[in-house]
Structures are given as structure tokens and as C-alpha cells.
Amino acid sequence: MSEKQGWGNICERVDTCALTGAGAFFAAIDKSEVLINGPLWCYFYALRHLEKARPDMYTRFYGSQPDNNAVIYGSEEYVTQELRRMLEDGHKPSVLLLESSCSLSLIGDDLAGMARKLQLPFPVVTLDSGGMVGGFAEGYAKAAKKLFAQLLPQTATAKSLAVNILGQSEFYLQGAADTRELKRLLQLAGYEVLCTPGCECTLEELQRLPEAALNIVTNAELGLPLAEYLQKQYGTPYIFAGLPYGVQGTLRWLQQINAQLPAPALDKVTAEAQAQDNYLMSRNNEAIALWGSMWFDNVLVSAPATQALCLAQTLRTEWTDIGSLTVICQQPLKDAPACDTAEAIYTVGVDDAAISEYFKTCENVLLLASSSESSVLYRRKQCSFDACNICYPTNDEVFITKQPMVGLQGSAYMLERLWNCFIRRKKNKVE
Numbered sequence: 001m002s003e004k005q006g007w008g009n010i011c012e013r014v015d016t017c018a019l020t021g022a023g024a025f026f027a028a029i030d031k032s033e034v035l036i037n038g039p040l041w042c043y044f045y046a047l048r049h050l051e052k053a054r055p056d057m058y059t060r061f062y063g064s065q066p067d068n069n070a071v072i073y074g075s076e077e078y079v080t081q082e083l084r085r086m087l088e089d090g091h092k093p094s095v096l097l098l099e100s101s102c103s104l105s106l107i108g109d110d111l112a113g114m115a116r117k118l119q120l121p122f123p124v125v126t127l128d129s130g131g132m133v134g135g136f137a138e139g140y141a142k143a144a145k146k147l148f149a150q151l152l153p154q155t156a157t158a159k160s161l162a163v164n165i166l167g168q169s170e171f172y173l174q175g176a177a178d179t180r181e182l183k184r185l186l187q188l189a190g191y192e193v194l195c196t197p198g199c200e201c202t203l204e205e206l207q208r209l210p211e212a213a214l215n216i217v218t219n220a221e222l223g224l225p226l227a228e229y230l231q232k233q234y235g236t237p238y239i240f241a242g243l244p245y246g247v248q249g250t251l252r253w254l255q256q257i258n259a260q261l262p263a264p265a266l267d268k269v270t271a272e273a274q275a276q277d278n279y280l281m282s283r284n285n286e287a288i289a290l291w292g293s294m295w296f297d298n299v300l301v302s303a304p305a306t307q308a309l310c311l312a313q314t315l316r317t318e319w320t321d322i323g324s325l326t327v328i329c330q331q332p333l334k335d336a337p338a339c340d341t342a343e344a345i346y347t348v349g350v351d352d353a354a355i356s357e358y359f360k361t362c363e364n365v366l367l368l369a370s371s372s373e374s375s376v377l378y379r380r381k382q383c384s385f386d387a388c389n390i391c392y393p394t395n396d397e398v399f400i401t402k403q404p405m406v407g408l409q410g411s412a413y414m415l416e417r418l419w420n421c422f423i424r425r426k427k428n429k430v431e
Contacts, residue, residue, distance in 0.1 A: 015135035015136055015330055015331070015348075016045075016046075016049050016135060016136045017042075017045070017046070017102075017135060017136070017139065018134055018135060018136070018138050018139030018142070019036070019038070019042060019046055019099060019101055019102070019139060020045065020046040020049050020050070020136055020139065021135065021136035021137060021138065021139025021140035021141075021143070022097065022099055022127055022139035022140065022142060022143035023036070023046050023050060023061070023097065023099070023139075023143075024049070024050060024136070024139075024140060024169055024170075024171040024198070025139075025140045025143040025144050025147075025169075025197070025198050026095070026097040026125070026143060026147075027050050027054060027057060027060075027061070027171070028169070028170050028171075028197075028198050028199050028200060028201060029094060029095060029201060029202065029203055029206065030094060030200075030201065030202040030203070031093055031094040031202075031203075032060065032093055032094050032095050032096070032097070032203070033060040033061070033062070033086075033091065033093035033095075033096050033097075034060065034061045034062070034096070034097045034099070035062045035063070035064065035079070035082060035083070035086075035096060035097070035098045035099075036061070036062065036063045036064065036099060036101065037063075037064045037066070037075055037078070037079050037098065037099065037100040037101065037109070037111065038063070038064070038066070038100060038101025038102075039065075039066070039101065040063060040065060042063075042101040042102075043061075043063035043065075046061075047061050049171065049392070050171060052171065052392060053170045053171050053175065053176065054170075060093065062082060062086070063082075064078040064079050064081075064082045065078060065082075066078040075100070075109050076109060076114055079098070079109070079111065079114050080114055080117075080118065083114070083115065083118050083120065084118065087118070087120070092121065092122055093122050094122070094123075094202070094203045095122065095123045095124070095125060095147070095151070095203055096115075096120070096122060096123070096124045096125070097124075097125050097126075097127065097143065098111050098114075098115060098124055098125070098126045098127070099111075099126070099127040099128070099143075100127070100128055111126035111127075111128070112124070112126045123150070123151060123203075125143070125146055125147050125150055125151070126146075127142065127143055127146055134331075135331070137221040137222050137304070137331060140169065140198065140222050141222065141225035141226060144197060144198070144225075144226050144229075145225065145226065145229050147206070148206075148209070148226070148229060148230070148233070151203070151206070151207065152206070152207055152209060152210060152233075153207060153210060155210075155234075156208075156210030156211050156234060157211065158210075158211060158212060158213045158236065159192065159194075159211050159212070159213060160213055161190060161191050161192050161213065161261070161263075161264070162191070162192045162193075162194050162211055162212045162213050162214075163186060163191045163192070163193055163194065163212050163213065163214050163215065163216055163257075163261065164193070164194050164195050164196070164197070164209055164212045164214075164215045164216065164230075165179065165182055165183065165186070165193060165195075165196045165216050165218060166197060166215050166216065166217050166218070166222075166223035166224075166226045166227050166230075166238070167198070167217050167218040167219035167220065167221075167222040167223020167224070167226070167306070168182070168196050168197075168198050168199040168218055168219065168222070168223075169198045169199060169219070169222060170198070170199040170200060171392075172219070172304065172307075172391065172392070173389065173390060173391045173392050173394065173399065173405075174399070174402065174403060174404060174405050175199060176199055176200055176402060177402040177403055177404040177405075178243075178404045178405060178406045178407075178410065179196050179199040179200065180200075180404065181404035181406055181407035181408075181409050181410055182196075182218065182244075182406060182407060183196060184407070185244075185250065185254065185269055185407050185408070186216075186257075188265065188268050188269050188272070189254060189257075189258070189263040189264075189265050189266050189268065189269050190263045190264035190265035190266070190268075191257075191261075191263060194208045194209065194211060194212055195208060195209050195212075197209070197226065198222060209230060210230065210233075210234040210236065212230075212236055213236075213237075213261055214236070214237055214238065214239065214257070214260055214261040215227045215230055215231075215236055215237070215238035215239075216238070216239055216241050216257060217238055217239065217240040217241065218241065218242065218243050218306065219243065219304060219306040219307065220240055220242075220305065220306045220333050220335055220336070220337070221304060221305055221306060221331050221333060223240075224240065224334075224335065227240075237260070239256060239257060239260045240335055240337070241253050241256050241257055242306055242309075242310045242337040243306055243307055243310040243311070243406050244310075244406050244407055245310055245311050245313075245314035245315075245318075245405070245406055245410065245411070245414065246314040246317075246318040246319065246411045246414075247273050247276055247277045247280065247318070247408060247411045248277075248314075248317070248318055249310070249313070249314040249318065249411075250269075250273060250406075250407050250408055250411065251269070251270065251273050254266060254269055269408075272408055273408055276408045276411060276412070279412075280411065280412060280415060283415075284415070287419050291419075291422065291423055291426060292426075293321065294319075294320045294321065294418065294419060294422045295320070295321045295322075295323075295422070296320060296321075296322050296323065296365075296366045296422070297322075297323040297324070297364045297365070298322075298323055298324045298325075298326070298362060298363070298364055298365040298366070299315065299322050299324070299325050299326070299365065299366045299368065300326045300327075300328065300358075300362070300365055300366070300367050300368065300369060300373065301315065301325070301326070301327045301328070301342075301368045301369065301390075302327070302328035302330070302367070302368070302369035302370070302373050302391075303328075303329075303330060303368070303369065303370070303390050303391040304329075304330050304331065304391060305329035305330060305331050305332070305333045305336065305347075306333065306337060307390065307391065308327050308328065308329050308330070309327060309329065309336060309337045309338075309339040309345070310337050310339075311368065311390065311405075312325060312327045312339050312341060312342050313337070313338065313339045313340075313341055315341070315368070316341040316342075317341060318411075319414065319415055319418055320418055320422075324343050325341060325342045325343055326342060326343060326344045326345075326346070326358060326362075327339060327342045327344070327345045327346070328346045328347075328348065328355060328369075328373075329345065329346070329347045329348065330348050330391075331347070331348065331349070332347050332349065332350060344358075346358070359373075359376045359377065359380075360380075362377075362383065362385075363383060363384060364384045364385070365377075365383075365384075365385045365386075366385070366386050366387075366388065366421055366425075367385055367386065367387045367388065368388050368390050369387070369389065369390065369391070370389055370390070370391045370392060370393050370394060371387070371389060371393045371394055371395040371396045371397070372393060373387075374387045374396050375395075386421045386424060386425055388417050388418065388421050390405065
């Protein structure tokens, strides 16, 4: 990386644009469709990211394909043409997101007015991407709040043990599997999970959001704006619980929630956690007998902020011994989860000089990050490192199976991956 180039360069980042984040929130709604009013570059950029979790996304993700003159004279002709095509083809989405790209937003087209003119037989939510500052998380939150304002009921009665999980996205790596594990644990503890916005939900489930007695925020960069909106509109309390990594981390996560809203069957989760802990201990001891105690000289955790901090906390306290632990958060958080196990915590856009220096000097490091970080070290050529991807992009590793990284099931998956990294490193030293 040149001295003039900041770490904010998208080529060195995990993040994607706000238009993609908005599209991702709607793409997770069953039978929804998305129409991008913008150039093909924006359309394919967003589609490529969404296809990582939804390979069939192209069947309900469209582009208006305006020409260059539309930036000056408006894009109504192109938007109307595409909406009419959808009607003629018999499209009946549960909800349609109609959003303009940054460039098309400059002319201030009235997207809502265009949709009203055609009297579309399905709900339409319109969004202007040009007004968004930030990346994926900002677009996700803005799209969610726009849908809430337009399609949620004005009033609702809270149910005693009903909760929502706010802050999940199936377009985070293993996001759908993580959400299913969180939902499973909460249901096992006796809660009724009404909705998981941003991940495998229906419009009907979204409209039940106000019925919750408590909103549980996981990824703060995605979920806090939603929780604050729902608290303001409906008075629903929320707790920022973060992400539960490891067996003990999962129990602490549930205990936080239980303190706010007592669970009728927490003992069921405790029993499963004890069984999982015993199983992992036996497998761990077997691996130690063969390969010695797991140890990494240096570890870098770089990911969306909540994930990075929560995983780093469990990494050292529950999974492995580490010489030096560094964390890079991909965005700033106003309410960051506790992480007292790292020697250094950096934030992209704030500590770019320190991050750049770290990548110039680090040696013998395990990356719990993405292929963006790996590519920087590949270019150094002489740097010794191993990679264990925990977020997108993942160009140097293939993910086919859907396995959670969080919760009790995720504790086994992550410990397995760490052991395999350690074993590869030991074998490479021998060779």
C-alpha cells in the first residue's frame, strides 16, 4: 500500500456500499424484490455480494439501466419501463424496494411518485442511496427504518416472553446459520422469537416486531438503530447483548438476556452447554496429546466491529493461548462490547496509520479476518501467516456448508477451525 493510500480504500476493506446494505435487508424478506435505479456497475456490484448467500438472487433483483442522459434529464422513463415489465410478467412481490444509486440520486427523482402513478398492487418502499453516508451497515439500517415507518402497525400489545433478534444479516459470512443458532437457543430457553429482521424473515413476521417484550441487539452496527427506532415508536426496551462465541460466552449472553427478561427454561440451555463443554474438552485433550497445546504467537481479528470484539474476547479466554492479540473493527461503534483481552484495538477510518504499520511489520500471524487482509500479506511475500476467514470477502477459502460460528454449535465449529490452523502450521514447520 502506498503512503498516500488510506486503509479506507475499498480494496483493503470488508465493507460494501450503502446501496448493497439496503438491498441486503430487503433481500432477506421472503418473496421480496429489489429494483436498482442506477448504472449496471452499481447493479452488478450489489448483486455479486448478495449472491454469496442467495445464489438465486438474480431472479428478484433488477436494474432500470438508465443511460448517461438520465443524470441530467431524469430517470422516470427507465424506472417506469421496468415497473411495467414487472407488471406484465405477473410479478407480485411481498414488498418491493425501489432505490436509486448515488449518481441517480443527484437529480432528485421522485421514486415514490413514479410508483404511485402505476398503482402497483403490492407495497413499495423507496430509498435514495445518495443521501447515505457510510457503508453496508448504514444502508441496512436506513432501509429497515424506512420499511418500519411505512409498513409496521401504529400500535401493538407486547407479549410477555416474545423477543426479536435485531442486527443479523444473512449476507454476513455464515449469517443465516448464526441466526438459526441464536433463535434455537432462545427458543430452547423458553422465549418466543417473533422476527429476525435482515435474515430469513417474512413481511408478516416483520409486522409483528412491535409485539416483543424485549429486543435483543447482536451486531450493534446493524441492530442498534433499529432498536432505538422501535423503542421510540413503541416503547419496546432493548438490550445490546452482542454475539455469543464459545460455550461460556453463550451462557453469559443468555444470562444477560435473562436478567432483563427472565427465561422459563434456562436450565435446558445450561444442560446442553455442560454436555457440549464436556465433549469439547475430550476432543481438545485428544488433540493436545497428539499435537501439543494450541498456541499462536500473534493473532489478528479483523471484521465488522461487534463480531471482531466479541470473538476476540472469547478467543483468548476460552479457545487458545496467544502471544499478542490485535483487533481491527471495520467501523466505529458508539456502544462497543467489552474486550479486555487484546493488546491493541484499531478502528478503520480512525486508526488507518496504525493499521497500515501493523501490516508492514507483523510476522508469524494467524488472521481471523477476510481475504482482503490476506491479500495485503500475500503481497509482502516474506510474511508467514495462516488465514481463517470469519467475514467476507473469502477469495482464498471455499464455504459450501452452512455452519454457525456463534452459540453452542458454533463453539465446536470455531474450535475445529483453530485446531486445523494450528496443525497446518506445525506440519509446515516440519516440512
